[in-house]
Amino acid sequence: MKRYAVILAGGQGTRFWPESRSNKPKQFLTLIGNRSLIQQSYDRLLDLFPPNQVLVVVGSEHLDLAKQQLPDLPLENFLVEPIGKNTAPCIGLAAVHIRKRDPSATMLVFPADHMIQGLTDFHLCLDKGIQWASNSDYLVTIGIMPSRPDTGYGYVEREEVPIDNGPPVYSVKRFVEKPDLDTAMAFVKSGRYYWNSGIFIWQVDSILNKIQLYLPELYNGLIQIEENIGTDSEDVVMRTVFHNLEAISIDYSILEKSDQILLVQGDFGWDDLGSWGALADTSASDIQGMVVKGDYVGIDNTDCFIHGQDVLIAALGVHDLVIVQSGNVVLVCDKSRTQEVRDLVQQVKEQKMEHYI
C-alpha cells in the first residue's frame, strides 16, 4: 500500500500582481528563500515520498513552467487540467490516476503556494494523519492553530475531546467560510477553531466514494477519464469531460457535508501568503521594519516592503508601504490594504491594458 502526494498547482491568483502574471502565477514565484513556492512545497515532501509518488496538477498553460521548476519529477506525474474547475475536479482527477496505479493507496493533498516553517512538526502531523486515514474511511485534514483572528481564512471547528494525541486528533464538527472580524475573534478565543489549511489525507477509495455520493456527475466524468488513462483518447476525453464539469471546491461539496472528518492539530508556522502584506508580515525586517529585496536606496523610511526586480527603488520619508516593481508595472500600496490588489488588476482589465497582467 503506497502513499501518494498531490500538489495542487492550478491557481491563477492575482494577489501577488505585478510579480504574479497570467503566465506566472503565485506558486511559481520565489517570494521567500531561494526556491519558488511550488519548489518548496515539493522539497517539503521529499523525506516522506519518492519523486515518483508525487503528482502535480497544473493548468495546461503552466505545464512547461512546472516541468522546468520540478525537473526531478517524472513527466507522467504532471497532471494537466485543461481548464480550472476548482478543487473537487482536480482532486478527483488525481484520485483516479492514483487508483490506477495502486487502488489501495493513501493520498495526501497539498496546496502548492503555502509557506510552512516547522518541517519536523509538519511531518509529524502528516504521519499522524496517514495513520488515521490509511486504515479507515476517514477524511483527515490538518487544522492550523490560529495565531490571530484572520478574516481571510476558512475555519474548522473541532469537537471537545481529542481521540488521539501527539499531535492531537479531533473529530470535526463543522467547516466555516471566512468569518467577519467579531466571529473570527470569538473563534480564536474559544480554542476550538482552526484555520483550514487545504491539506487533506485519505484513502483514494474513500474520497472517490464520497465524490460518487455527493458529486455523482463528477464521478461519472472521472470514471470516463480513468478508463482512458494511457490510451490515445486520453487527452480528448479529459478535455471534453473537464469542459463540462461544474467548478466546485472540495470543501463546499464534500467536507462540509460529510460526518467522517478528522482534524490533526497543526502548529508548525503556516501561512497561505494571501497578499503582499501577508508576505511582508512573515519576512524578516531590519530595525526600521524594512523588508528590502533588489537594488535600493532610502532615507527615513519605516515599515515598508520593497521588492524591485530589475530597477533601483529609491524611497524617501515613506511609511507602511508595499512597493513592488516587476517587469512593466510598479505597485505602491498601503501595507494594510494589499488584499485589494486584485481590484487594481480588475481595473487594468477593464481598461484593456492586458499587457500589464
Add this chain to the structure above:
Amino acid sequence: MKRYAVILAGGQGTRFWPESRSNKPKQFLTLIGNRSLIQQSYDRLLDLFPPNQVLVVVGSEHLDLAKQQLPDLPLENFLVEPIGKNTAPCIGLAAVHIRKRDPSATMLVFPADHMIQGLTDFHLCLDKGIQWASNSDYLVTIGIMPSRPDTGYGYVEREEVPIDNGPPVYSVKRFVEKPDLDTAMAFVKSGRYYWNSGIFIWQVDSILNKIQLYLPELYNGLIQIEENIGTDSEDVVMRTVFHNLEAISIDYSILEKSDQILLVQGDFGWDDLGSWGALADTSASDIQGMVVKGDYVGIDNTDCFIHGQDVLIAALGVHDLVIVQSGNVVLVCDKSRTQEVRDLVQQVKEQKMEHYI
C-alpha cells in the same frame, strides 16, 4: 545697436532624478506642456529676438541634445563650456562672443530651466529692463514678487521709492542668500524683497567692465578667448582658460558688490521648478489632488504626483507621495521632502551604482 539673449543651459541638476540623469539634466526635460524647459525658454524669446540673436551656453556633454532640441538656432550660437564653472565665467564667455559681433549690444541673460506663465507681463518687464540698461552702465535684474516665504530662493532687497513705473523699477539695496524661514517670512511681509530670478539685462560693455573690476583673472581669460574666436586655436584656448578658472557665481562676485543695480518688479507667474514637489504644486490636479502622467490605475489615492515613463503605475490607498518612474529607477518620496532627492542621488553615487544616475 542689437540686443542678444543668452540662455544658460549648463546645469547638471539632480533634483529631478530619476527623470533627470547625467546625460539629460533638468533643462532638457519636458516637465510641463509639450516642450522641454529649454525649448520653452527659447520659445518665450521669439517675439523679441530673431534666432541669430539668441545664444545658448551648454556643457560639452549636452551639446548634441541642445542642438537636437533647438534645431532653429544657428550652430554658431551654441557656446560650449568645456567644464562647468558656475555663472560668472559662463556669462563672461557669452559677453565676449556678443561684443565680437556688436560691441554696443545689450545682453539679456536667462536660466534655461524656469517656468514662466504670463508671457505678456514677462515681455513688458524685459522691455522696461532693456530701456534702462541700454543707455547706461546699470546692471538690471528682474525681481520676482514673492508669493510665499520660500527658503529655497535668494532674495533681492529694493530701495523705498521707485525710479520708474509700469512695471516699477527700483534701485537695489542688497542681494541676500537663501534665508531661514523666519527671515523669509519677514522679507515677504516687508514688501521690499523679491526672489532673485537669475534674469539679467545689461550692456555687454557694462558687464565686462564689472568683470574687469571684480574678477580681473576671469577678465584676462575672457580676453584670450575673445582674441581667438573664429581661429584654429579657439578650442584649445577655451579648454585651457576654462580649466583654470575659479568657479563662481555672478551674483556673489559682482551683483552683491556693485552699487549700480536696478530691479524691475516681475509678477508673471514664475517658478524655478526646484524639485518634484515644486512641479507638483504648479501642475493642474484632479479633485483628489492627483497629478498623473503616464499609464496609471489607482484606488483611494489623494494628493499624489505620479509620473510613469514606460511602466504602469498602480497605487492603492496612498497619500502625499511623489511616485516617478524613469528608465531603470523608481522614486517614491514624501511630497514635502522632494528637496532631499539629491541626497538619494548622493547615496547612489556612494554605493557605486552609477548606471542609475
